[in-house]
Amino acid sequence: MTENAGVPPSSDVPESFLQMAIQWFPGHMHTTRKAIAERLPDIDVVIELLDARLPGSSANSLLAEMTQGKPALKVLNKQDLADPELTDAWLAHYRAQPGTRAIGLDASVAGPAKALVAECRALVPKRGGMVKPVRVLICGIPNVGKSTLVNTLNGQRAAKTGDEPGITKMEQKIVLASDFYLFDTPGMLWPRILIEEGGYNLAASGAIGRNAYDEELVAMALLSRVRHRYADRITARYRTADFTAMTDEELLAEVGRKRGGLMPGGRVNMQKAAEIALNDFRSGAWGRVTLETPDEFAAWWATGMAAEAQRLEKKSADRKKR
Ligand code: G4P
Numbered sequence: 001m002t003e004n005a006g007v008p009p010s011s012d013v014p015e016s017f018l019q020m021a022i023q024w025f026p027g028h029m030h031t032t033r034k035a036i037a038e039r040l041p042d043i044d045v046v047i048e049l050l051d052a053r054l055p056g057s058s059a060n061s062l063l064a065e066m067t068q069g070k071p072a073l074k075v076l077n078k079q080d081l082a083d084p085e086l087t088d089a090w091l092a093h094y095r096a097q098p099g100t101r102a103i104g105l106d107a108s109v110a111g112p113a114k115a116l117v118a119e120c121r122a123l124v125p126k127r128g129g130m131v132k133p134v135r136v137l138i139c140g141i142p143n144v145g146k147s148t149l150v151n152t153l154n155g156q157r158a159a160k161t162g163d164e165p166g167i168t169k170m171e172q173k174i175v176l177a178s179d180f181y182l183f184d185t186p187g188m189l190w191p192r193i194l195i196e197e198g199g200y201n202l203a204a205s206g207a208i209g210r211n212a213y214d215e216e217l218v219a220m221a222l223l224s225r226v227r228h229r230y231a232d233r234i235t236a237r238y239r240t241a242d243f244t245a246m247t248d249e250e251l252l253a254e255v256g257r258k259r260g261g262l263m264p265g266g267r268v269n270m271q272k273a274a275e276i277a278l279n280d281f282r283s284g285a286w287g288r289v290t291l292e293t294p295d296e297f298a299a300w301w302a303t304g305m306a307a308e309a310q311r312l313e314k315k316s317a318d319r320k321k322r
Helices: 015-021 029-042 061-066 084-095 112-123 146-154 196-205 215-229 231-238 248-258 270-283 294-321
Strands: 045-051 072-077 100-104 134-140 173-177 180-184
Touching: 015 196, 015 215, 029 061, 029 134, 045 112, 072 084, 072 112, 084 100, 084 294, 100 112, 112 134, 112 146, 112 173, 112 180, 134 146, 146 173, 146 180, 196 215, 196 270, 196 294, 215 231, 215 248, 215 270, 231 248, 248 270
Parallel strands: 045 072, 045 134, 072 100, 134 180
Antiparallel strands: 173 180
């Protein structure tokens, strides 16, 4: 990580573009919410799988509301792709919350069951044994790596993994020990994008179906997010000596120019450039990158909540007028 931790808000992607940039389709949210709500009374611990590159934006506010007060294990998954220093900061952030433990994980970690079982048992020390088995629910947004983890836990490729969100459909029960049951749930998003930066980060991570957002706008927002904190990586990847004076759009064009996005005649195919930038981020070609710090996310959250409160107030005032 470079010194500059203060990522300014995206200069080239005004707020009003958000609705244009991302079509928010929460998919099977209602069915999943119902299934989780029905299961919850019998659940001792809720594991939430988070994307370690966006541990705030990938946290489900709807799930937080539903599971308030339940012991929680936050698993920062895909830690192999995330900035280790910021993963530590996020782990400390979650560990400071009451009734919450947090660990980092990725698909290369051998025997994840052992760690998950130990963390959950520590959260509910009074449970255990055949009479009071530990019952755990595992949740997460689409594409966070839940099927991969569940397959590993199952010791088989029971569910198909893939990069299109929403493949995990069926709930399944996995017996991790004779007194430890894990209930899997389908990937779930929430009703509305409340946090602008979070929406962009989710789209960049691959959590939102690829036809549901404008790749150029999302790629520009992504570059805006990383260009300061990871300036050296951008320079190395795209052989760009100094891009500080470039706008996000110009930087995206530079990505296309340097990585195979040039059209005959020398113009840059911006759509292709966006795909290159997004793929480079998702595949780890920039190295280990995290898009947000706990402090940044807290500030975005406060702004998002204030805007949401205003929206609800206006809605209620409009209703009264009718
Ligand atoms: P989901 O059930 O939460 O929707 O996610 P899934 O397991 O299908 O994983 C989504 C993508 O993330 C898959 O890649 C998977 O391989 C990858 N993935 C899962 N865990 C990790 C991890 O810890 N680290 C990294 N780097 N990647 C991870 P894919 O290319 O879309 O599919 P595939 O070719 O691997 O099948």
